[in-house]
Amino acid sequence: MIRVSPRALAAFAITAGIASASLPALADDMLPQPVPSPEGRPSAAGITPATGAEIASVTPATLAGLLNFCVEANFVSHDDGDSVQTALNAKTNAVPSDQNGSMDYAIGTAGQMVVSGKTSTIAPLDPATQTRICSTVLARSKSMI
Incomplete structure (x- = not known):
């Protein structure tokens, strides 16, 4: 049989009480909760869903990163995207x-x-929209190399 000292039990109770009392204070430090996007999908505060038109205005390094995202998420095949990405990374x-x-x-x-x-x-968009935007990313990437 395990015996627990009343002092140890009291110390544990005090420690547990102090730890649980600080939880509401930690809640104030949490990141803002996602807000619904116009499409009704969650979007992080301050970040809006992308449109294909924005692809024309991104920096070349951002475009290379977007192409990487599209390939890794399988919206652009590795066969189509890998060689373009390698050439774009080298050029930019x-x-x-x-x-x-x-x-970027x-x-x-x-x-x-x-x-x-x-x-x-482009992450929270529906797959059809992501595929369309990724096709635009691939086309612009090809035009830059």
């Missing part, structure tokens, strides 16, 4: 060899883009 230095990275490429790889100070994303 989207993935620099000095290991410093490119923030990283943003694009997350399926996001920043156009005129507004952040948009």
Whole structure:
């Protein structure tokens, strides 16, 4: 039989009470909850669903990142996208060899883009819309190489 000291039990109760009292304070530090997009899908606060027209205005490094997103999410086949992405990365230095990275490429790889100070994303869109936008990304990428 295990015996527990009353002091240890009291210390545990006090510790548990203090820990649970701080939970509401931590709730204030949480990230904002997603808000519905115009299509009714959740979107992170401040990030709007992307449109195909925005693809014409993204930086070359963001375009390379978006192409990576589209290939990895299977909206563009590896057969169609890999060689284009390799050539685009080489031409635009989207993935620099000095290991410093490119923030524009990283943003694009997350399926996001920043156009005129507004952040948009293709991630929460329905698959048909994502496929259409990714086709636009592939076409623009091909035109740049």
